[in-house]
Amino acid sequence: MAQMAIPSDPEQYAEIVAKMLVRYGYTVSLPPEGSRTHTLEVEKEGRRFAVLLKNHKAKCNLAQIEKFLDFIDATGSERFSSGWFISASGFSKPAITHIESLQSKKLSLWTHIDNKLHRTYPSIEPPASDTATSNQPVRQKYFGVFTCKGGVGKTTIAAHLAGAFALMGYDVVLLDLDPEKNLRKLFMQGADDEAPSLYVPSQTKGRPGSTITVLNHDEWEPYQYRDMQIIICDCSPVLEQNPAALVERFDYCIVPTTLTPLGIAKNADVITRTFRHIRQINNHAALFALINGYDPSEAVAKKNEKLLQHLASHLSAYIRTDPLSRFIHPDDSAIRFSTILQYWGFHLIDGTKPQLAFSEQRGKNHPRTDFLKLADYLEDHTAIEELRRSQEQEKLSVSPARA
Ligand SMILES: Nc1ncnc2c1ncn2[C@@H]1O[C@H](COP(=O)(O)OP(=O)(O)O)[C@@H](O)[C@H]1O
Ligand SMILES: [Mg+2]
Structure with missing residues (x-):
């Protein structure tokens, strides 16, 4: 059967899904006028469900799931037994990993294909054609975490971004380019551990976990580690010390910064200087400035807004000239201040085994x-990817034919 076309009009799409749910024996109604939290309400045998429909072209992301789950949590179980999130384009891998780690019983995720609903979460069985765990060779993706300013969370971010990819099912190499060698120390299983690595169990039942392997630059051999899909570098704060051959390979560079009044201008200078340095060597990487240690509470919302404006305006002179650079607004992605991250590495003090700051595998965890x-933001950053592709196209079309 041919794949049914999904109408781009949300109302038309809701009608199609409503008809399907009626066929499944549900009574379908519309939510109260003006409500934007969900699309339909359905009922069967005394149980009521809130249904959120998305007919986007891009996969639904973690932020959308989080928002819907917040609504379901806040609404209480008298009104809805649970929520159903139905997407015509599926869900991003970080989004699925997130909901699987939460083990939420209040939400299920469904993918609408060929006029049928397929349950994505709770998963019935691990998807057979999973790129993260299949043996198909994939292009290695390189991430650099940079900054010439110390103590803003470079090592913390490199390690936990590696952790996030490992939770999603990717094997990751963490390259320690910082002469401080903190990553190496943090992942060593004992004083004489020559090859520090960490096994990260899968969030999906019945699927094998992944490994994070920490290497020094001189141990890194792309061919030897060709099964490793993700390479994340904790770069040296002395920018010139980072091997150009490696910087050239980066697909994504992240420059962490804090959002504090002291040194907003200085932070912006540091970010710009770091971006410029990378650009001298690599003209294709997407460059991101990311806020670390963020406090999203209402009490400081107004101050944050002002600080963000200041930082953004200081950065704008550079960002305007480089279409592949971005200052990530914390509404899209930021690393919140958290005590678990602050005390990450305590195992070096008390002699316990290395672990990530999200080692408690289930339930809510900010990091x-x-x-x-x-x-999710980096992977799904289609705007920047598309821009890059169109630039490449342009380059191809203006450069003389080679063959
Ligand atoms: N989001 C955060 N919340 C709380 N503490 C953090 C956070 N990010 C980093 N830290 C703490 O800040 C300190 C410096 O972080 P680190 O990753 O070592 O920075 P760098 O590698 O840039 O020098 C560490 O003690 C770390 O635990
Ligand atoms: Mg460090």
Whole structure:
């Protein structure tokens, strides 16, 4: 059977899904006038469900799931037994990993294909054609975490972004380019551990976990580690010390910064200087400035707004000239301040085994949500990807034919 066309009009799409749900024996009604939290309400045998429909072209992301789950949590079980999130384009890998780590019983995810609903979460069985765990060779993706300013969370971010990809089922190499060698110390299983690595169990039942392997630059051999899909570098704060051959390979560079009044202008200078340095060597990487240690509470919302404006305006002179650079607005992605991250590495003090700050595998955890969201933002950053592709196209079309 041919894949049914999904109408782009949300109302037409809702009608199609409503008819299907009626066929499944549900009574379908519309939510109260003006409500934007969900699309339909359905009922069967005394149980009521809130249904959210998305007929986007892009996969639904973690932020959309989080928002719907917040609504379901806030609404209480008297009104809805649970929520159904139905997407015509599926869900991003970070989004699925997030909901699987939460083990929420209040939400199920469905993918609408060929006029049928397929349950994505709770998963019935691990998807057979999963790119993260299949043996198909995939192009390695390189991430650099940079900054010439110390103590803003470079090592913390490199390690936990690696953790987020590992939770999603990717094997990751963490390259320690910083002479401080903190990553190496943090992942060593004992004083004489020559090859520090961490096994991260899968969030999906019945699927194998992934490994994070920490290497020094001189141990790195792309061919030897060709099964590793993700390479994340904790770069040296002395920018010139980072091997150009590696910087050239980066697909994504992240420059963390804090959002504090002291040194907003200085932070912006540091970010710009770092972006410029990378650009001298690499003209294709997407460059991101990311806020670390963010406080999203209402009490400081007004101050944050002002600080963001200041930082953005200081950065704008550079960002305007480089279409592949972005200052990530914390509404899209930021790493929140968290005590678990602040005390990450305590195992070096008390002699316990290395672990990530989201090692408690189930339930809510800010760092895990934030780093999955960051992975989601980077992976799904289609605007920047498309821009890059169109630029490449342009280059191809203006350069003389080679053959
Ligand atoms: N989001 C955060 N919340 C709380 N503490 C953090 C956060 N990010 C980093 N830290 C703490 O800040 C300190 C410096 O972080 P680190 O990753 O070592 O920075 P860098 O590698 O840039 O020098 C560490 O003690 C770390 O635990
Ligand atoms: Mg460090």
